[in-house]
Amino acid sequence: MNEDLLVMSKITKIYPNGVMANDKVDFSVRTGEIHALMGENGAGKSTLMNILYGEHQPEEGDIFIEGQKIKINSPNDAIMHGIGMVHQHFMLVPSLSVAQNIYLGKEPRKNGLIDTKEMIKQAEEIARKYNFNILPTARVADIPVGMKQKVEILKALVGGAKILILDEPTAVLTPQETEELFHELKEFKKKGHTIIFISHKLKEIKQICDRITIMKNGRSMGTYNMEDMDEKSISRLMVGRDVIKSVEKKRAKPGETVLKVEDLSCINEDGKHAVNHINLKVRRGEILGIAGVEGNGQSEFVECISGIRKDYKGRVSICGQYVDRLSIKKIRKAGLSHISEDRMSYGVAVEASISDNLISDKLGEDMIGHGPILSHKKIASLSADLVDKFLIKCSSYKQPVSMLSGGNMQKVVVAREFAREPAIMIANQPSRGVDVGATEFIHKKLVEIRDNGAAVLLISADLNEVMELSDSLAVFYGGEVVAYFEDSKNVTEEELGYYMLGLMKQPEDIILGLG
Amino acid sequence: MNKKREALFQFLSVLIAIAVALLVTFAIILCVSDEPVEALKTFITGPLSTKRRIGNVIEGMIPLIFTGLAACVMFQAKQFSLIGDGAFLVGALATAVLLLKFQLPAVPALFLGILIGGAVGGICAVIPGFLKAKWNANEFVVSMMFNSILEYFTVFILLNYIRDPGSGFVASYLIPENVKLPSFIAKTNVHTGLFIALFMVVLTTLFMYKTKWGYSIRMVGKNPRFSRYSGINTFAVVFSCQIIGGFIAGLGGSVELLGMYDRFQWQSTPGYGFDGMTVAILAANNPALVPVGALFLAYIRVGTDVMARATSVPNESVSIIQGIIMLLITASAFLSKTKHKMVIRSVRDEQKKIKEVA
Numbered sequence: 033m034n035e036d037l038l039v040m041s042k043i044t045k046i047y048p049n050g051v052m053a054n055d056k057v058d059f060s061v062r063t064g065e066i067h068a069l070m071g072e073n074g075a076g077k078s079t080l081m082n083i084l085y086g087e088h089q090p091e092e093g094d095i096f097i098e099g100q101k102i103k104i105n106s107p108n109d110a111i112m113h114g115i116g117m118v119h120q121h122f123m124l125v126p127s128l129s130v131a132q133n134i135y136l137g138k139e140p141r142k143n144g145l146i147d148t149k150e151m152i153k154q155a156e157e158i159a160r161k162y163n164f165n166i167l168p169t170a171r172v173a174d175i176p177v178g179m180k181q182k183v184e185i186l187k188a189l190v191g192g193a194k195i196l197i198l199d200e201p202t203a204v205l206t207p208q209e210t211e212e213l214f215h216e217l218k219e220f221k222k223k224g225h226t227i228i229f230i231s232h233k234l235k236e237i238k239q240i241c242d243r244i245t246i247m248k249n250g251r252s253m254g255t256y257n258m259e260d261m262d263e264k265s266i267s268r269l270m271v272g273r274d275v276i277k278s279v280e281k282k283r284a285k286p287g288e289t290v291l292k293v294e295d296l297s298c299i300n301e302d303g304k305h306a307v308n309h310i311n312l313k314v315r316r317g318e319i320l321g322i323a324g325v326e327g328n329g330q331s332e333f334v335e336c337i338s339g340i341r342k343d344y345k346g347r348v349s350i351c352g353q354y355v356d357r358l359s360i361k362k363i364r365k366a367g368l369s370h371i372s373e374d375r376m377s378y379g380v381a382v383e384a385s386i387s388d389n390l391i392s393d394k395l396g397e398d399m400i401g402h403g404p405i406l407s408h409k410k411i412a413s414l415s416a417d418l419v420d421k422f423l424i425k426c427s428s429y430k431q432p433v434s435m436l437s438g439g440n441m442q443k444v445v446v447a448r449e450f451a452r453e454p455a456i457m458i459a460n461q462p463s464r465g466v467d468v469g470a471t472e473f474i475h476k477k478l479v480e481i482r483d484n485g486a487a488v489l490l491i492s493a494d495l496n497e498v499m500e501l502s503d504s505l506a507v508f509y510g511g512e513v514v515a516y517f518e519d520s521k522n523v524t525e526e527e528l529g530y531y532m533l534g535l536m537k538q539p540e541d542i543i544l545g546l547g
Numbered sequence: 548m549n550k551k552r553e554a555l556f557q558f559l560s561v562l563i564a565i566a567v568a569l570l571v572t573f574a575i576i577l578c579v580s581d582e583p584v585e586a587l588k589t590f591i592t593g594p595l596s597t598k599r600r601i602g603n604v605i606e607g608m609i610p611l612i613f614t615g616l617a618a619c620v621m622f623q624a625k626q627f628s629l630i631g632d633g634a635f636l637v638g639a640l641a642t643a644v645l646l647l648k649f650q651l652p653a654v655p656a657l658f659l660g661i662l663i664g665g666a667v668g669g670i671c672a673v674i675p676g677f678l679k680a681k682w683n684a685n686e687f688v689v690s691m692m693f694n695s696i697l698e699y700f701t702v703f704i705l706l707n708y709i710r711d712p713g714s715g716f717v718a719s720y721l722i723p724e725n726v727k728l729p730s731f732i733a734k735t736n737v738h739t740g741l742f743i744a745l746f747m748v749v750l751t752t753l754f755m756y757k758t759k760w761g762y763s764i765r766m767v768g769k770n771p772r773f774s775r776y777s778g779i780n781t782f783a784v785v786f787s788c789q790i791i792g793g794f795i796a797g798l799g800g801s802v803e804l805l806g807m808y809d810r811f812q813w814q815s816t817p818g819y820g821f822d823g824m825t826v827a828i829l830a831a832n833n834p835a836l837v838p839v840g841a842l843f844l845a846y847i848r849v850g851t852d853v854m855a856r857a858t859s860v861p862n863e864s865v866s867i868i869q870g871i872i873m874l875l876i877t878a879s880a881f882l883s884k885t886k887h888k889m890v891i892r893s894v895r896d897e898q899k900k901i902k903e904v905a
C-alpha cells in the first residue's frame with residue numbers, strides 16, 4: 033500500500049542568476065494521498081514543482097515514477113506521465129475566452145472542426161458541477177483574479193491527471209469555494225489519484241492532507257504524517273520560531289471621516305449592476321473590513337474608488353476633497369494607497385527591477401529626486417530600506433521582479449504602498465500568497481498605520497483575516513451592503529455567513545449608519 | 548555570476564554571432580562568386596582600406612544614430628511606430644524650406660534650421676501618436692500610412708515651391724554654403740553633425756535613465772496596467788514618446804541634409820527610419836549603445852559596397868548578410884546553455900570557498 037508513486041531524488045536547481053533554489057531535495061508521494069508542501073516565501077516550493085512539471089530542468093537529481101527513472105523535458109512530457117499542474121501565476125491565454133482556455137488543446141469537435149457551442153456547454157456544466165461561478169464566454173483578460181484561479185483549476189481537472197499539483201490554489205478563493213474544491217479533491221483521492229498541495233494556510237493543510245513535506249531555504253526539512261504535527265511544530269520547522277497568530281491591537285479611536293463614498297453604482301463588463309448604490313465611510317484610526325463572497329462587487333467597488341474604473345455614478349471624497357473625476361495620480365496625491373488584488377496585472381511590472389517597482393507611485397515626490405530628475409542615490413537607499421524592512425528575499429534590489437517567488441512579489445507591492453504614509457489605505461487581499469511570518473508582519477503594519485491616524489479599508493477573501501483585523505465590518509452581497517457592524521466583536525462567523533450568502537439582510541437604517 | 552564575467556560573456560556572444568554570420572555569408576559568397584576568398588576579404592577589410600572609406604563608414608553612422616535613438620525611445624514604451632522614417636524626410640524638407648525662403652545670418656540660420664527639422668519631425672508624430680494614445684489605433688499601421696502621405700507632401704513642396712529649374716535633376720535651389728555643417732577630416736565628408744549625434748546620444752541616455760519621464764516611458768513599455776494603477780499618465784507617455792521619436796528623427800534629417808548635400812533632392816524616403824529600427828534592436832533599445840549598432844550597420848553597408856564594386860558579388864547580398872547577423876544577435880536563447888554552465892560553475896566555486904572558510 034505505502035508504495036511511493038513518485039520519487040524526486042537529490043534535486044538541485046540553480047537559476048541563471050546564481051540563486052540556488054533547490055539544494056539536494058528529496059521528495060516523494062504515495063498513490064492516493066494528498067501531500068502538503070509548505071515553507072516560507074522563497075523556500076523553493078514552486079521551483080520544485082515546476083521541475084516536476086517539466087518547466088525547469090534540474091542541475092542534478094532524478095525523478096522516478098513507479099520505480100522507473102524518467103526524464104521530464106517539457107510540460108508535454110509531464111502530461112504524458114499523467115502529471116497536471118495549477119500554477120501559482122496562471123498560465124492562461126488572456127485573449128481567449130474562459131471556455132477556450134479550459135479546453136485548450138482538447139476542444140470538443142464536430143466534423144473535424146471545433147464545436148464552440150458544445151465547448152461552452154461543457155464549460156458551463158463542469159463549472160456547475162464544482163459550484164464555480166465563471167463566465168464561459170468572457171475574455172480571460174477581462175475577468176477578476178478569483179475567476180482566473182477557478183479557470184486554471186478547471187483546466188487542470190479536465191486534463192485528467194493522475195498526479196495533480198496545486199500551487200496555492202486557494203489563495204484567491206473564498207472559504208465556500210475552498211470547501212467545494214476540497215470536496216472535489218477528496219473525491220479525486222478516493223478514485224486513487226494523488227495530489228500535491230501547496231498552501232500557506234495551516235488550517236486547510238490540516239483539514240485535507242495526509243502527509244506534509246516542509247521546505248526551508250531550498251532544502252527539505254523532512255516528511256511527516258499530518259496527525260503527528262501541530263501548528264507549532266510545523267511553524268518551528270518552517271520559520272525556526274513560533275509565530276504569533278493574532279496581532280495585538282488596542283481599541284480603535286475613530287476620528288473624522290477620511291474616505292466617503294456616496295451612492296456609488298457601476299455596471300461591469302457583462303452588463304450587470306456590479307455595484308449598486310453603495311454608501312460608506314472610513315474614518316481616521318479605524319480599519320473597516322469588507323466581508324463577502326468574491327464576485328459580489330468588491331473588485332469593482334475598489335476599482336471605482338481607486339480610479340482604475342471611471343464609468344460609475346456617485347461620488348467619492350478623500351479628506352473632504354472630491355476625487356471621483358480625478359486622475360489616479362491626483363487620487364493618490366490626495367492620500368490614497370492601494371494594494372491591488374491582482375499582483376501580476378496591476379501590482380508589479382515583472383520585467384522591471386525591484387527598485388523600479390518600488391518607486392512607481394512616488395514620481396511626484398522628492399523622496400526619489402527633485403523635480404523631473406531621478407536621484408539614484410535616494411532610490412537606492414529607499415529600496416534597500418524597504419527590501420530590508422519588508423523581508424523581501426532577493427540577492428539585490430536591482431534584480432527583476434520576475435526572479436522573485438510569488439510571496440516575495442506580493443511583499444514588493446505591499447512595501448511600495450506602505451512607503452508613503454497614506455491617509456487611506458485600500459488593502460485588497462494584502463496577504464495573498466505570503467507566508468505566516470510575513471502575514472503577521474503585514475497585519476502589524478496595518479494596525480500600526482491605523483494607530484498613526486490612517487484610515488484602512490480591508491478587503492479579504494479570508495474571513496479570519498477580516499474578523500481579526502477589522503474594527504468595524506460591512507458585508508457585500510450582490511453589489512450592495514447587506515450588513516454593517518459598528519463593532520466587529522458583535523458578530524459571529526456563522527452570522528456573517530448568512531449575510532454573505534444573501535440569506536439575511538439588515539434593515540436600511542442600520543446599514544445607513546455606514547454612510 | 549559577477550558583473551565582469553557577465554560583460555565578458557555578452558561581448559563574446561556578440562563576437563561569436565558575428566563569426567557565425569560571416570561563415571554563413573562566406574557560404575553564400577561561395578555560391579555566387581568565382582573568387583570567394585578575395586570577395587570575403589574585401590568585405591571585411593574593405594571599409595578600412597582607405598581613409599575615404601573609413602570616412603564613408605562614419606558618415607553613414609550619423610543618420611543611423613539619430614533614427615536609432617528615435618526608435619529606442621519608442622521601442623522602450625513598446626510603441627512600434629515607423630514615424631521616424633517620415634519625420635526624417637520632412638525634417639530635412641523643413642530645414643531646406645526655411646533656409647531657402649528666409650535670409651538669416653549664418654549662425655542663427657544653422658541653429659534654427661536644425662531645430663525646425665526636429666520640431667516638424669515631432670509634429671509629424673502628432674497624428675499617429677494621438678490616435679494610439681486616445682483610441683488605441685495601431686501605431687504601426689497608422690504611421691506607415693501616414694508616411695506615404697508625408698512622402699507625397701514632400702514631393703509636392705519640392706516641385707512647387709523650392710525646385711531649381713536650372714538644376715539638371717529634380718532638386719531644390721542650392722543651400723547657402725555658410726549654413727552647412729563643415730567636414731572636419733580632410734578628404735572625407737565626415738561633418739560636424741557627428742558631434743550633434745553624439746550629443747543626442749548622451750542627452751537621450753540621460754533622459755531615459757535619469758529623469759522621471761524617461762522612467763515612466765520604460766514602465767509603460769513593461770506593463771501599462773501597472774503604470775496606470777501607479778498613477779502614471781499613460782496617455783501622455785504613449786503620445787509623447789512618439790513625438791520625441793519624431794523630433795529626434797527630424798533632427799537627423801536636417802543634419803544629414805546640411806552635412807552631406809548641396810540641395811534637397813529626396814522624392815521618396817531614404818529609408819533611415821527602418822534602418823533606425825535595426826540599430827535599436829542591435830543596441831537592445833539602450834540609447835548608449837546606439838553608436839555601436841550604427842557603426843556596425845554602416846560598416847557592413849560600406850563593406851558590401853566595396854565588395855560589390857571590386858568583385859562579382861551583387862550589392863543585394865548586403866540584405867542577406869545583415870539579416871543573418873541580426874537574427875543571431877537578437878536570438879536571446881543563443882548560447883544560453885553555455886552561459887548557464889558558467890553560472891553553475893561559479894556558484895559551485897563560491898560554495899566550495901564558503902565550506903573551506905567554515
Ligand SMILES: Nc1ncnc2c1ncn2[C@@H]1O[C@H](COP(=O)(O)OP(=O)(O)OP(=O)(O)O)[C@@H](O)[C@H]1O
Pocket residue numbers: 047048049051052053071072073074075076077078079080120425426434435436437438439440465
Ligand atoms: N526565474 C527565476 N530566476 C531567478 N531566481 C528565481 C526565479 N524564480 C524563483 N527564483 C528564486 O528561487 C527561490 C525559490 O523560489 P520559489 O518560487 O520556488 O519559492 P516558493 O517556495 O514557491 O515561494 P512562495 O511561497 O513565495 O511562492 C527564491 O529565492 C526566488 O527568488
Ligand SMILES: [Mg+2]
Pocket residue numbers: 077078079120199437438439
Ligand atoms: Mg511559489
